[in-house]
Amino acid sequence: MGLRGQLRASLVLGWxxxxxxxxxxxxxxxxxxxxxxxxxFLLRLYSEGLLDFALLGGFLTVLAYTGxxxxxxxxxxxxxxxxxxxxxxxxxxxSAYLFGLSLSSLFYSLPGLLVLVAASLLxxxxxxxxxxxxxxxxxxxWLSFTALGFTLSTFIRxxxxxxxxxxxxxxxxxxxxxxxxxxxxxxxxxxxxxxxxPTGAGALLLQERAGLVGLPEGMGELAWASLVAEALLLWMxxxxxxxxxxx
Amino acid sequence: MNAxxxxxxxxxxxSGVTALDRxxxxxxxxxxxxxxxxxxxxxxxxxxxxxxxxxxxxxRARVLGHDVVEEAGKVRERIACLPQEAEPVGFLxxxxxxxxxxxxxxxxxxxxxxxxxEMLQVVGLEDRRETLASxxxxxxxxxxxxxxxLATDAELLFLDEPTTGLDLVSRGEVWRLLxxxxxxxxxxxxxxxxxxxxxxxxxEVLLLHRGRILAxxxxxxxxxxxxxxxRVEVEGGFKPEELSRHGRCLRVSGSLLVYTxxxxxxxxARRAIRRGIHVRSRPVNLEDFFLLQVEGEDGPAxxx
Numbered sequence: 001m002g003l004r005g006q007l008r009a010s011l012v013l014g015w016x017x018x019x020x021x022x023x024x025x026x027x028x029x030x031x032x033x034x035x036x037x038x039x040x041f042l043l044r045l046y047s048e049g050l051l052d053f054a055l056l057g058g059f060l061t062v063l064a065y066t067g068x069x070x071x072x073x074x075x076x077x078x079x080x081x082x083x084x085x086x087x088x089x090x091x092x093x094x095s096a097y098l099f100g101l102s103l104s105s106l107f108y109s110l111p112g113l114l115v116l117v118a119a120s121l122l123x124x125x126x127x128x129x130x131x132x133x134x135x136x137x138x139x140x141x142w143l144s145f146t147a148l149g150f151t152l153s154t155f156i157r158x159x160x161x162x163x164x165x166x167x168x169x170x171x172x173x174x175x176x177x178x179x180x181x182x183x184x185x186x187x188x189x190x191x192x193x194x195x196x197x198p199t200g201a202g203a204l205l206l207q208e209r210a211g212l213v214g215l216p217e218g219m220g221e222l223a224w225a226s227l228v229a230e231a232l233l234l235w236m237x238x239x240x241x242x243x244x245x246x247x
Numbered sequence: 248m249n250a251x252x253x254x255x256x257x258x259x260x261x262s263g264v265t266a267l268d269r270x271x272x273x274x275x276x277x278x279x280x281x282x283x284x285x286x287x288x289x290x291x292x293x294x295x296x297x298x299x300x301x302x303x304x305x306x307r308a309r310v311l312g313h314d315v316v317e318e319a320g321k322v323r324e325r326i327a328c329l330p331q332e333a334e335p336v337g338f339l340x341x342x343x344x345x346x347x348x349x350x351x352x353x354x355x356x357x358x359x360x361x362x363x364x365e366m367l368q369v370v371g372l373e374d375r376r377e378t379l380a381s382x383x384x385x386x387x388x389x390x391x392x393x394x395x396x397l398a399t400d401a402e403l404l405f406l407d408e409p410t411t412g413l414d415l416v417s418r419g420e421v422w423r424l425l426x427x428x429x430x431x432x433x434x435x436x437x438x439x440x441x442x443x444x445x446x447x448x449x450x451e452v453l454l455l456h457r458g459r460i461l462a463x464x465x466x467x468x469x470x471x472x473x474x475x476x477x478r479v480e481v482e483g484g485f486k487p488e489e490l491s492r493h494g495r496c497l498r499v500s501g502s503l504l505v506y507t508x509x510x511x512x513x514x515x516a517r518r519a520i521r522r523g524i525h526v527r528s529r530p531v532n533l534e535d536f537f538l539l540q541v542e543g544e545d546g547p548a549x550x551x
Binding site: 020 | 295298299300301302319320323324326327328329330331332333334335336337338339343347348350351352353392395396399405
């Protein structure tokens, strides 16, 4: 099957695993929206000024959570349904499988993103300057986290280990770095540390572009470089390091 | 060209278990080959290696002329596999499984729609088209998965215990389907625990035991190798020494099995009736070949 066929197969997988479940059970959207919406509520209680941080953090969290949820999807296909072996023994390539699952997570996150877009529009947060940065950052976050989820999934044999791991990782990636709080709260020397996580780098860029914080000179470029490098690294790791065929 | 060729194929797991031990075999095209063996004999491991799902430790395997390690992509274009214990995806409907799987394999949408529609009828799920897989019975789920695999245009099918959990009628339908598949010139490597299934379907049977091929041949040839016409099963009341003069005697799960000719079976039955002991007698079949081979390997002490 050629490249076009593989892309088509990815879209089909995205449709099967992303569009159909959400159409059938729209209620599931709440599973990944609860955390950002709760924080939105809490931060609004403390200060209206924190709402912008909460909205930007919400965008990052939704994509990070649904991206890392790929881990659960693969474990479900591989160890619960055991249909992954049917995919392996077929013309579908591992990259197309990974991309298809990533697309399904993107489709799955769309309703949540629309809610956040609507709230951001009401708030007047989505300026023409911010939108391109937001789209680019979210794209890289999506790639990074789906790849991370896919790679981790291949090392999990016991399905029950997958669900808590998704919860732990998504909280870790959205609470530790300055996703829901201002990057200016971090001591300057600790700022580069937040670049180690894609959500940290993404948050710095979004907060800076939204005019919420100022970054030291060169930090913006470094954040872009980190975000791109992490997405590439994680994607390559998923492509080559994951165990499509078992040893 | 053979559909499958292996040479000294071995698989040793990290736990130290040797699942396959220098297996060499050839499966000609257009045949149904039955892989028989006890649990843990290595059947699934062999199928998984051939279906490019598992890497062998040593040896070589070629499927449809391509090396399963070096040319896995080329192999995958032309095979389909139904894994043991696979279940359909609960949140997808019957139609979405059939149609979606064909699209995933690269089939054009019109052809996929036609094939999926035909297969719905073939596996008897046309009135369940929109039913979610999670709402199907176990047997229906198995038929759905089998339908997905059979609807493909794969030249070689790996079916790992395809009829497990099916009722007798459904099993008969599946057998009919597989025979039709073979008539189209396609090849099936079938693992099964059911001797009846292996006997009914297979052009050739491979008996795998402890990772090695213990015997191979047509079912009727293997049955002839039992060297007896009848199997008489005696539940207690006789000592093995008393029975062994009627033929070869084997103890299996608390019963004594005697392999003998017609005359021996009749004599033994009369003696048992005189003693008021329950006996069952039937012509030998593939199960008996299997038992004698495996028992001969595993436990000469158990052969009375």
